[in-house]
Amino acid sequence: MQLHRSILESNLQELQSKLQEMARLSLDGLEQAIESLKRGDTALAGRVIAGDDKINQLEVDIEQTVVVTIATQQPAAGDLRAIIAALQIATELERIGDHAASIAKVTIRIGGEKLMKPLIDIPRMATNGKDMLMKSLKAYEDQDSILAHEVAADDEDMDLLNNQIIRELLAYMVEDPAKITQGSNLLWVTHNLERIGDRATNIAERVLFMKTGETLDLNR
Amino acid sequence: MVANTMTTEAPQRIATAKPVVAERTEKTGTGRLALDAQDVHVYYDTFHAVKGISLPIHEKEITALIGPSGCGKSTLLRCFNRMNDVVSGVRIEGQILYKNQDIYAAGVDPVAVRRRIGMVFQKPNPFPKSIYNNVAWGAKINGYKGNMDELVEKSLRQAALWDEVKDKLQQSGLSLSGGQQQRLCIARTLAIQPDVILMDEPASALDPIASSKIEELMLELKKDYTIVVVTHNMQQAARVSDRTALLWLGELVEYDETQTIFTNPSQQKTEDYITGRHG
Numbered sequence: 001m002q003l004h005r006s007i008l009e010s011n012l013q014e015l016q017s018k019l020q021e022m023a024r025l026s027l028d029g030l031e032q033a034i035e036s037l038k039r040g041d042t043a044l045a046g047r048v049i050a051g052d053d054k055i056n057q058l059e060v061d062i063e064q065t066v067v068v069t070i071a072t073q074q075p076a077a078g079d080l081r082a083i084i085a086a087l088q089i090a091t092e093l094e095r096i097g098d099h100a101a102s103i104a105k106v107t108i109r110i111g112g113e114k115l116m117k118p119l120i121d122i123p124r125m126a127t128n129g130k131d132m133l134m135k136s137l138k139a140y141e142d143q144d145s146i147l148a149h150e151v152a153a154d155d156e157d158m159d160l161l162n163n164q165i166i167r168e169l170l171a172y173m174v175e176d177p178a179k180i181t182q183g184s185n186l187l188w189v190t191h192n193l194e195r196i197g198d199r200a201t202n203i204a205e206r207v208l209f210m211k212t213g214e215t216l217d218l219n220r
Numbered sequence: 221m222v223a224n225t226m227t228t229e230a231p232q233r234i235a236t237a238k239p240v241v242a243e244r245t246e247k248t249g250t251g252r253l254a255l256d257a258q259d260v261h262v263y264y265d266t267f268h269a270v271k272g273i274s275l276p277i278h279e280k281e282i283t284a285l286i287g288p289s290g291c292g293k294s295t296l297l298r299c300f301n302r303m304n305d306v307v308s309g310v311r312i313e314g315q316i317l318y319k320n321q322d323i324y325a326a327g328v329d330p331v332a333v334r335r336r337i338g339m340v341f342q343k344p345n346p347f348p349k350s351i352y353n354n355v356a357w358g359a360k361i362n363g364y365k366g367n368m369d370e371l372v373e374k375s376l377r378q379a380a381l382w383d384e385v386k387d388k389l390q391q392s393g394l395s396l397s398g399g400q401q402q403r404l405c406i407a408r409t410l411a412i413q414p415d416v417i418l419m420d421e422p423a424s425a426l427d428p429i430a431s432s433k434i435e436e437l438m439l440e441l442k443k444d445y446t447i448v449v450v451t452h453n454m455q456q457a458a459r460v461s462d463r464t465a466l467l468w469l470g471e472l473v474e475y476d477e478t479q480t481i482f483t484n485p486s487q488q489k490t491e492d493y494i495t496g497r498h499g
Contacts, residue, residue: 005496074455076482076494213484 008079011069015062015086016141022058022093023137025051027130029100030196034126036107037189038119045107048100055097062090078210085210089140092199092206096133099192099199106185116172116179121165122186125193128158132200139207151204152218158197165190241274241475249281249462253317254416254446255300255337260314262295262304269295271470272314277416282438282447284461284478286454287493291467293450297418300448301337302330318416335362338409342421344401346393346408351376351385354393354404358412371411378444379407380437399430403437410441417441419449423456435460454494458482466490 029048036045066087069075075083132154139147166187173183201219209215255277262270270292277283277300285293298304299316302323315322323333346354355372364371372389376382381403385396393404402422409417419438423431438447438460451457457464458478465475466489474487485491492498 008496076454076458077485077491079495080483 008069008073008075011065011073012079012082015065015069015083018058018062018065019086019089019093019140020137022055022062022090022097023133025055025058026093026096026100027133029055029097030103030126030130030133033100033103033107034123036104037110038123040107040110040112040115042108042112045104048104049108052097052101055094059090059094062086081210081213085140085206088206089203092202096196096199099196102192103189106189109185110182113182116182116186121161121168122189122193125158125161125165125190128154128161129193129196129200132158132197133203136200136203136207139204140210143207143211145208145211148204148207149218152201155197155201155219158194162190162194241276241472249278249446252279253277254279255448256315256317257296257299258315258317260296260299260312260316262292262299262313263311264307265309269470270299273467273470273472275465275472275475277446277448278463279446280442280444281462282442282449282460284457284464285448285450285467286452286457286464287467287473289452290469292470293467294420296467297420297448297450298339300416300418301334301339303334303339305330335412336414337416337418338412338414339418339420340402340405340409340422343425344398344405346396346401346404348392348394350390351393351396351404352389355407355411358408362412364411372407375407375411376404378410378441379403380433380440381407397430399426399433402426402430402434406434406437406441410445414445416446416448419447421450421452424452431456454482466493468493 029051032044033048035041036048066083069083070080132151135147135154136151138144139151169183169186169190173180198219205216205218208218253276257273257275257277260270260273260275261268273292273296275296285297287293295304299312300323304310304312312324316324318333318336321328323330323337347357349357352372355375356368359368359371373382373386376385381400384400385391385404388395393401396404402425406417406422422438423434426434435456438449441447442462449457449461461478463475464478464481466473466481466485466487468489473493474481474485474490476485480486481490482494485494
């Protein structure tokens with residue numbers, strides 16, 4: 001077993017770089033999805049949806065590397081936790097890609113129709129989500145548990161913002177039933193953004209697991 | 221980077237002077253101790269091979285002793301039934317309690333100790349006798365008065381060998397395959413009706429299938445016996461044992477539930493050893 005350490009190390013590196021690639025693609029997807037919504041750019045939205053395939057493929061690749069590593073290298077302790085965490089983080093990133101694609105689908109459903117109000121809080125929420133995601137990935141790379149806890153604290157702001165946007169959109173819809181269709185679509189956007197915050201928090205939980213072997217529920 | 225940070229993180233987990241011996245839990249076994257090593261030192265002439273190890277062995281559990289070659293694990297194992305007594309120049313200090321009695325106390329008969337605490341060795345070593353007599357031998361010289369046929373059958377059944385040898389009990393034990401010979405040696409140990417079975421690398425000379433049969437057998441035997449096993453095969457320790465002790469240069473580094481040792485050890489040295497960083 002001692003002799004195979006170099007293969008294990010290189011598999012761990014491979015997992016790390018594939019996760020970084022997934023993270024970059026998911027962040028780009030989220031940014032472009034919100035941009036497409038703001039501009040009513042259905043072509044851009046189409047590209048976000050198409051780009052999700054690449055993220056999905058990376059998840060499959062990571063799963064394969066994890067399975068092969070466990071089967072051939074018999075990782076233990078910290079190595080094993082790092083590998084399990086990589087698999088779980090890949091799942092979270094894949095779902096974040098799906099959330100970005102869901103937002104892009106809203107752009108297509110709205111189809112260039114004028115927005116009921118200029119988007120301010122939704123992009124703010126998206127920026128918060130992106131920041132949380134970047135922070136959780138930095139915590140993963142640096143094994144930084146303080147940063148991981150910060151992500152959980154940020155998620156509370158995200159939930160507050162979400163509730164505020166929901167109330168606001170409901171008020172618009174009550175006032176003018178013609179806005180219900182678009183309002184519902186925008187509610188779906190905020191739901192997806194709120195879930196991105198939760199998933200960034202899940203990644204932070206995985207960082208803590210990797211570091212300590214304990215699972216904390218940060219998503220309260 | 222994951223791999224690099226894993227080696228440098230958590231400075232607080234670098235091995236401390238005292239070994240970590242986890243608190244007892246009652247998830248497996250009976251909650252009682254079968255053996256209790258207390259501050260055991262072993263010297264071979266001037267070489268200090270085991271340096272003050274205290275290790276409780278839990279009844280009806282499998283305890284694995286792991287560590288690099290020369291760490292003292294086999295020496296410690298042999299202390300548990302006074303097998304080191306026959307090595308010249310050996311000196312043993314400390315106590316090993318069996319049923320609250322020190323097996324090294326004056327007046328304790330080592331042969332009586334070995335009757336209660338049997339041993340299986342790395343290389344199968346059947347006697348050049350029939351399969352039947354291999355099993356019956358120890359019981360016979362220990363003055364067993366019961367039905368010998370029954371004892372032989374029961375022991376061979378417990379060793380998961382009966383079905384393979386029941387029609388050729390008079391054939392030589394040496395005619396069996398390596399894995400069968402090892403199970404025959406286990407049957408021979410069981411025939412003496414011990415409480416504890418010590419196993420020194422019991423599967424290392426066997427192929428993977430014979431080896432996995434021994435592992436299955438160990439899991440079966442722990443319902444009735446306490447097993448202490450020395451192994452170089454960490455996956456084997458991880459698969460079969462309830463508790464694992466890591467020894468290093470004659471000292472106990474960490475002793476905990478096997479699950480904890482292999483997923484989240486508390487000592488950096490344990491982490492390094494089981495992940496192949498050194499050893």
